[in-house]
Amino acid sequence: MRKVTLSGGKLDGKSFLVADDSDTLIHHAAHNGQYRLNGAYGEWVEYGEVTVDITPDTSALVAALADELPTDLPGLALHAKAGRRVLIVGHTLRAADELWQTVAEAAADDESLLRIRHANGDARIEFKSGGFVRAVSPRSLRARGIAADVLYVSTEAASLGSAELASVMATLASSSVGLVIHEGA
Incomplete structure (x- = not known):
């Protein structure tokens, strides 16, 4: 486990313990982005517009x-x-x-x-x-x-x-x- 401090987004300035092999952290209340983890820091990255066709032509x-x-x-x-x-x-x-x-x-x-x-x-x-x-x-x-x-x-x-x-x-x-x-x- 390692401690990361987040910047940007809703969790700006907060610190969390994450698994050593984690490279992202997704906050359940923020559906428009995620935190990219790099060593002891995490930076907020927005997704942008995502469209998915969930009803393919069958x-x-x-x-x-x-x-x-x-x-x-x-x-x-x-x-x-x-x-x-x-x-x-x-x-x-x-x-x-x-x-x-x-x-x-x-x-x-x-x-x-x-x-x-x-x-x-x-x-x-x-x-x-x-x-x-x-x-x-x-x-x-x-x-x-x-x-x-x-x-x-x-x-x-x-x-x-x-x-x-x-x-x-x-x-x-x-x-x-x-x-x-x-x-x-």
Whole structure:
């Protein structure tokens, strides 16, 4: 440890003990700079304007992944295996559960499968990656509060009005993928 005396900035004239190998000291209350340490002294240096793009354009990646992963019903398990949250949308809950059963049968022997659950009105296939496949209907409350990356919409569900499908489409709001697959497409 060594003692350094700071000059400039909010800590001007203050002394601190710092590790011998430290070359900077950042003060948590001063977001616009830091102290550069040189031996027993530290001098305030301002950062200047910093701009960072924290939302890169991922549209090309999303398009490439959409082309790579299957769009058939049994292939939805691969989307979930890749960590995506998949909802199967049927015009009724019973219809969605029947479609979900096809995916469950396809995923049953997968080594990355965590569990298949179909009890108490909840149909869910979960993978170790965090991805899942669930069956929902626009007329049920199962989709409420869920965030999804992929929607598989049955032909019958697609024929419902946009007002009825709005609650299910809202599940894609926070997704960077936002993929909608229509049955038979």
